Amino acid sequence: PNRKVLLGLIGSGIQRSLTPAMQEQEAAHHGMRLHYQLIDLDLSGGSAEDLPLLLKAARMMGYAGLNITYPCKQAVIPHLDELSDEARAMGAVNTVVIRDGRLIGHNTDGSGWARGFTRALPDADLRCAVLLGAGGAGAAIAHAALRLGVQSLRILDVDPARAQALAAELNRLYDGERASGWTDVAAALDGATGLIHATPTGMDKLPGLPLPAELVRADLWVSEVVYFPLETALLRLARERGCRISDGGGMAVGQAVGAFELFTGVTPDAGRIEQHFRAL
Ligand code: NAD
Structure with missing residues (x-):
């Protein structure tokens, strides 16, 4: 109850992403305080080469996880401790769960x-x-x-x-x-x-x-x-x-549903996230 959860999205050109709104609102329904930070490489002048720094920072700042998007979905893999079967098969990661200091890559796309x-x-x-x-x-x-x-x-x-x-x-x-x-x-x-x-x-x-x-x-x-x-x-x-x-909304919502569950361990209400997404 009243859990605090820090999450973020690393990528380029992500200012219009609807993921922060979806994750934050669903968390509120579960009594969590969730903050979802856009870590936009375009705004910071960064690149995929900054991934080790950003992953270390997220770990040190107590983040529960990160979503990863263009151009980092492949580049992030060498910096992770573990991969899900699906992420390994796809050779791409869009969700990193940070647990006990370990970075575990998943793919919910x-x-x-x-x-x-x-x-x-x-x-x-x-x-x-x-x-x-x-x-x-x-x-x-x-x-x-x-x-x-x-x-x-x-x-x-x-x-x-x-x-x-x-x-x-x-x-x-x-x-x-x-x-x-x-x-x-x-x-x-x-x-x-x-x-x-x-x-x-x-x-x-x-x-x-x-x-x-x-x-x-x-x-x-x-x-x-x-x-x-x-x-x-x-x-x-x-x-x-x-x-x-x-x-295309179905996939955008679906990846967020899967990521929410991985990040928080709580099963979200997929229908409610979808309704919220379509109202954004
Ligand atoms: P990408 O650049 O990795 O891949 C696009 C591919 O399409 C390339 O291989 C390109 O050669 C090919 N292509 C371009 N025009 C084509 C055409 N007319 N016929 C055949 N092939 C063509 O891009 P991506 O990351 O795969 O993204 C593709 C689209 O999917 C984008 O619009 C993106 O916003 C969208 N997307 C949506 C979701 C979602 O959740 N709904 C998730 C990821 C990406």
């Missing part, structure tokens, strides 16, 4: 996506999903999609080598040779049951559609990662076509 996705589309047909974008978000989602039971995952990226490398890595880790790299989006969508969008296209600063409009068919479910704005051009089009959709 993939499980957060899965949480949002299953909440929005509980009975989605998982036979064949097309994943656009094999960067940080795309890779986390790809792992989670295979863990969730997607039978075939067709991966595309403007950098085809990136899609191929991710598919090879997934096939090394998960059974069934279910992942493959593709270059032609029309061919990949032929026979697919769903589309997962994980490129930055459609963000406020990068408006537009990530694929030709005519490829968005009514029988596809569409899962979006972009959440500034929540209603992207892709989701608007998918909605018009009659597709079932899951927006």
Whole structure:
């Protein structure tokens, strides 16, 4: 009761992050005093090279944990004492728990996506999903999609080598040779049951559609990662076509739900966090 919890987010260009608000408000409902500090490398002129200093400081100042985002999710790994299986498989950490002076790396991005996705589309047909974008978000989602039971995952990226490398890595880790790299989006969508969008296209600063409009068919479910704005051009089009959709808010909320539980040991009310997020 009346526990005090210090948390932070290390990354670049994070001033619009909604995570502080989500974590602080949920904590208040549990009678905790939680302060969530933005540690923005852009504002301090810092870089990933400052991670050892920042991690040491957080430990010395009694932080319970840190979220980690661009450009530090891989760079943080050598500085940690332990990794969860999921973070190790993904080769990326978005949540560091500090316990008894030890730094333990987790990844709640993939499980957060899965949480949002299953909440929005509980009975989605998982036979064949097309994943656009094999960067940080795309890779986390790809792992989670295979863990969730997607039978075939067709991966595309403007950098085809990136899609191929991710598919090879997934096939090394998960059974069934279910992942493959593709270059032609029309061919990949032929026979697919769903589309997962994980490129930055459609963000406020990068408006537009990530694929030709005519490829968005009514029988596809569409899962979006972009959440500034929540209603992207892709989701608007998918909605018009009659597709079932899951927006980028689901993943943003899902990663926060997972992180809250890891940081505090308390199970948060996911529905309440989601409601709060959508009101922000
Ligand atoms: P990233 O730069 O690591 O990866 C993006 C990838 O998309 C790159 O590999 C790039 O080559 C590829 N790409 C770009 N345009 C493409 C196109 N038209 N077709 C195919 N591939 C294309 O970026 P990221 O960190 O993965 O972030 C991607 C988006 O996801 C951003 O908008 C980010 O804000 C969002 N995101 C959302 C959440 C959430 O919680 N909802 C979490 C993480 C990231």
